[in-house]
Amino acid sequence: MTIVTEKINLTPELKKEAEKLMLRYPDKTAALIPVLHLVQGKFGFVSVELEEQVAELMGLSRTRVHGVLTFYTMFNRKPVGKYLVQVCTNISCTLNGAEETLKKVKQKLGIGVGETTTDNKFTLMTVECLGSCGTAPVMQINDDYYENLTEQKIDEIFDKLN
Amino acid sequence: MAEIKILTKNIDVPDQDRIDVYMCGGGYEAARKVLNEYMPEAVIEEVKKSGLRGRGGAGFPAGMKWSFVPKESKLPKYLCCNADEGEPGTFKDRLLMEKDPHLLVEGIIITCFAIGIHTAFIYIRGEYVKEAEILQRAVDEAYQKGFLGNVIFGKNFNLDVIVHRGAGAYICGEETGLIESLEGKRGEPRLKPPFPAIVGAFQGPTVVNNVETLCNIPHIMEKGGEWYGAIGPERNTGTRLFAVSGHVNRPGIFELTLDVTARELIYDYAGGISGGRKLKAVVPGGSSSPCLRADEIDVQMSFDALMKVGSMAGSGAVIVMDETVCIPKIALRSLEFYAHESCGQCTPCREGVPWMMKIARRIVNGEGEKGDVDLMLEICENILGRTLCPLGDAAAMPTKGYLTKFREEFEEHIRMKKCKVQSA
Ligand SMILES: Cc1cc2nc3c(=O)[nH]c(=O)nc-3n(C[C@H](O)[C@H](O)[C@H](O)COP(=O)(O)O)c2cc1C
């Protein structure tokens, strides 16, 4: 079997948008995190190639871009599933049953934490406090919060996404 | 104790996030008045008079912080609104940004006018995608009305506001970590001094204020510093948004004056302990604050009163734990969080916190050893006050609290090699 690795590049539109972001700041390098969000929004993750291209576009060293990329938990350096599922396990969620929530989600998806389903649909992660502790337990799927989770609700949420 | 609605007065008004609705309720009148009738110094004086203390964690008087910024500066000055809301248990800024974003924008306008700032950043945690969108729309609306940009309210004053998303790192809530992150770097805190008020973002003098702090400003300027200063106990003025979570019947946000006691907050406002169970412990000011035992909850939730009993008011996040909770397990969860979030610049934090985490883990797993509690306490002492930023303390203080207030529970785990609470 041959593995086809599609080369992904920053498109001209993306570059233009990135340049617009750079103009917002007193120092254009301050746009690094917004630019990385932009790139990840487009490709789902920031590969080594993309990392290099961002560095070049912004006039930064690769080390600087790599250092930033690895510091922040929201940046993926590897592809993730179509849906990134993040279950909060911090204190308030734990008090309200986050362990059971996580168990249920694992069961439902048939994967463990840090894994992706074989159809590349779901990646499961745990996450620290999402700032939604009054409606615990909570999980985030891509940009959306799902609060006051119960077993039934979890079933419904994933049945809808499937 | 009093329930006074200042910050949440309009929170339930439909479409309050749209500028026309906000203005119908008198929105932007305070900013208009200030820009037309006040000298910048007079605004700072008014905020000083109000006694307003920062709602982000440290409780530092806002007016005093502003007065540290040099009036004349060669480099531009900046305001960073801290919307990182990362302290576990805290979910109040999210409510303000989602429901009343123009209140924040108006607070930013007045603050920048007072300090002579022409660029403000709202640093919002990356996970708050919706809230960032709502804020951006509010900022766009304010530009359209001429409340941001050049010649604001017809005055010779210009201001730009930039909504900047973080990307998942608790340490970026710390003010110098935030500044580093804003500059597009790893969020590693800076050595202080120099303080941000002198050398901050892009080397310019910078004020960092929490969302809730800034949302108080329009109200203070509308009704006066004296009015605000007369609300609640002396030196602990105004109201704050207490975010209550954990084992209560009605978790949520309660805006109250700071003389409310922990007992009143839990039983009168948050509806008491769920399932009619007994209270075991309360974390009064976010996960970094040492817990209170059930027999300590008659304390007022003010900065000074909580400090006096050895805890802190922090971010106003109240986490309630009932009798079924295993304290060593909570201590472990807390340590796992801080170990994960340590930026690694200083040895006591980088090494000490994960070490305590490992000890806590073996205690929870029934493999604790005699002397573990004292060992952990010793590590706490070696962290406290010995790190670059307060994250080290933020990990050690609550741990020390759990260990000393529930020492017997830890010792029992070690002796019996299991959790008595959870196997009961
Ligand atoms: C580790 C750490 C995390 C913090 N996180 C936040 C935060 O998420 N939001 C916030 O407003 N302040 C946070 N703070 C406090 C800030 O450093 C700073 O004191 C505050 O933003 C100042 O605003 P204020 O004076 O209006 O409270 C944090 C502090 C530390 C040490």
Ligand code: SF4
């Ligand atoms: S105390 Fe911890 S988080 Fe703060 S600077 Fe030192 S290592 Fe980093």
Ligand code: FES
């Ligand atoms: S603890 Fe889960 S959202 Fe705060």
